[in-house]
Amino acid sequence: MTDTVVEHWIAGAAWRGASDRTTPVYNPALGTVARQVRLASPADVDHAVAAASTAFESWGGASVAKRTAVMFAFRELLNARKDELAAIITAEHGKVLSDALGEIARGLEVVELACGVGALTKGEYTENASTGVDVYTVRQPLGVVGIISPFNFPAMVPLWFFAVAIAAGNTVVLKPSEKDPSAANWMAELFREAGLPDGVFNVVHGDKESVDALLQHPDIRSISFVGSTPIAQYVYENGTRAGKRVQAFGGAKNHMLVLPDADLDLAADACVNAGFGSAGERCMAISVVLAVDAVADELVTKVTERMATLRTGDGTRGCDMGPLITAQHRDKVAGYIERAPGDGATVVVDGRDVAADGAAEGFWLGPTLIDRVPVTSPVYADEIFGPVLSIVRVDGYEHGVDIINSSPYGNGTAIFTNDGGAARRFQNEVTVGMVGINVPIPVPVAYHSFGGFKASHFGDVKAYGAHGFAFFTQEKAVTSRWLDPSHGGLNLGFPQHD
Template sequence: MTKLVDHWIDGTRTGAVAGPGGGADIFNPATGEVEGQVVLATVEEVDAAVAAAARAFPGWRDTSLTRRTQVLFRFRELLDRHRDDVAALISAEHGKVHSDALGEVARGLEVVEFACGIPHLLKGGFSENVSTRVDSYSIRQPLGVVAGIAPFNFPAMVPMWMFPIAIACGNTFVLKPSERDPSASLLIAELWQRARLPDGVFNVVQGDKVAVDRLLAHPEVKAVSFVGSTPIARYVYETGTAHGKRVQALGGAKNHMLVLPDADLDLVADSAVSAGFGSAGERCMAISVVLAVDPVGDELVEKIVSRVRDLVIGPGDDPRSEMGPLVTAAHRDKVASYLDIGVQEGAKIVVDGREAPVTGGRGNGFWMGPTVLDHVPPGSRVHREEIFGPVLSIVRVRSYEEGLGLINSGEYGNGTAIFTNDGGAARRFQNEVEVGMIGINVPIPVPMAFYSFGGWKDSLFGDTHVHGTEGVHFYTRGKVVTSRWLDPSHGGINLGFPTNA
């Protein structure tokens, strides 16, 4: 019997079956077979989750920081103990290899650990005697019910960019995972319960656009966090803000690696392969374009190709595998279509992922191996558009200035990297490039949890990045209190107004 993935509302699985909201198949991307079904929430089921979160909010808001931190520490220990279980669910439904899935959980754990410091992070300011015997101080308070809408490519890490900080700050949370790989969210909910988080503080509603639209419109939802493609991020931002909500919506990316002639080309090749093909390229921080400054292009391509041909493609649960399948057949076909587009635009295929051998046979899985396109024309579709798969484009440029111009002229501004041994060039690059996250000889510059993650331009809608101190500010709002306490010997109230004898 195939598994059924339902909702987690008010501390329990709902036992829902595919009813009015319908259901969606859950595939094993390595075999192409249906492994289960996820229940798609109705408006009424979303409302039930929000209502549970609203009921839980007053009590959780008033729970002491010490008590909240104790719950977070217990959750952290449980998640660490069950990281292999979470990773196995991710591999089975997303397709990424187990080591990639473990890395995803580890990065999520970093945000949980950051949130464990919430007593320090919520400290306010205090000014004594702003006027005679008058003090002023600032505090930050939770918003209420907040929601997170997560993508398929990181079903554990991206939600953990959101809910640990939101919950630590005193909010209650409704998570809408991707319907493609929903199971990890339920295990996480069970771990929260075992950590003794009160019922209703963390809820999960599986679903599609119906659930998303209800969360964006629901009057009890005060803020929404989203990660996904740019068109949907723009929709979430515009719809959510139109309903008076605070919204942070992270969109797509087209990340470039600029390689200067003095760079260590072995380091560059290793970095390009890991950054381009890790998690099958299905990540917003993947390097998908290498800008090779003359004259290093030919040698660099040779080094990259030699490494790509040694990559082992296979199922995520096979320890030999270094790269798994793509998440769905439709997505695999879309990614593959860019190879023909690239050739039509003048690019040369030097490694064709459609022909890659797969450990254990191809079967009916959603396979596409690493692909390298050389001499990609600047400004072509393959160069500009987010492919979100294992396709690495090599663009030849004549100078640092030309490479920088191509990066800055793009519609996205998520991540970028420069590889050089020239400190002056690197410093100039970090100053001049119009991108939110920058690596210097680091291919995937994802910030640690105590900094914040987010890009510029069409990679971010809203003013606030996720996790770090910006995440704390997103999930709280400020108050400033001015107070006067009369001296006990005063004997009465004096507001300072003039009086008649």
């Protein structure tokens, strides 16, 4: 057990806080405790919010040029030192280094978008809307905003939110996952090096106690959250009840429909890449393949062949897939594999049998393929959040779409086909927020916006893109008239346009 403690980051420096509570942070590939992380009390959250409030007094009025310069400097530093951050992510989350670098690259896209804050927050102007009267709009920052991010993307998801929020003139209190907290502190230090004033970006570590403190704090203007659906709903309901803007992104059960005319080699590659990347711990992972009966056997064979080439192990050793985040989560995912045969499914590849390239104590579970999964089984219905790919056999396009639209989730989906008409029907008929056509993980680029439907997204505003800047600013309309010297007299009638 290590004595190293990850502290909070407040007002530009590490800060111990008042709470003595800590929780262990593991290296999942070794199965050992790497360090402890401090868990914030409500008083610690108050301290962070106070620092952010003080910083907003100047940062909220900082010029666009100043904010843009800091974002550009942060972008250059992050790009130059991304290998350092990737190593931190791999050590605490377990994902392989290449996947950690990919996560950082997608976060950098949003930082680059935020460098264009001047164009993205400019208002509109109507001259002479009424005789001698001009109307224009301005976008202004909200103030102090809260961000609660998940364990599966300790860099990318925070970057989605805080890059936009800070560029728009807000100050931030980030509560990262206590399972892999060090990436947040590393980025905070990098921001200080980039010239961000102290107190603009703060990090408080913690559990539900700190989440509730953020939700209830009167000086927090908005909450951005990513996590499981039950917690997303909790955050949305409690945050909005406290008068805050809230965008809460929940869980998913993403389907991939494979039609008979699809390129099955391309589809099989996509199944493996999207099902087992980051050990399936992605809200955009493909976890269900809807295989039309005519090609289902061949597709299962091709997927099985590709799975046999995967190497599971320590992410620092050049493996394809790393461990799961904790032993408890590994055991929970394994429980679904255990129950599958009793539900009538066939376990084609059993990840519980994996021979991992890593320490025996690591939280290992190999890629798993389960065929003929009934939609009544929890293996199909639940968000497993692990390297388990389910095959559900369907009799055609309509059957597949009906299953997708019956799901309570609506985060991402994909269709694999060479039929343009079928693809066009699909994109219009599925009730899912992000759609891929021969693309298995349709996460939009930074200048579009990320967000799903149904139980996958609570709130009206999506992440990053134009939605992100709208969320982190408030629009003010100004009606202006400058009087000429000839004006005079009284008129008590209701003002009218003329």
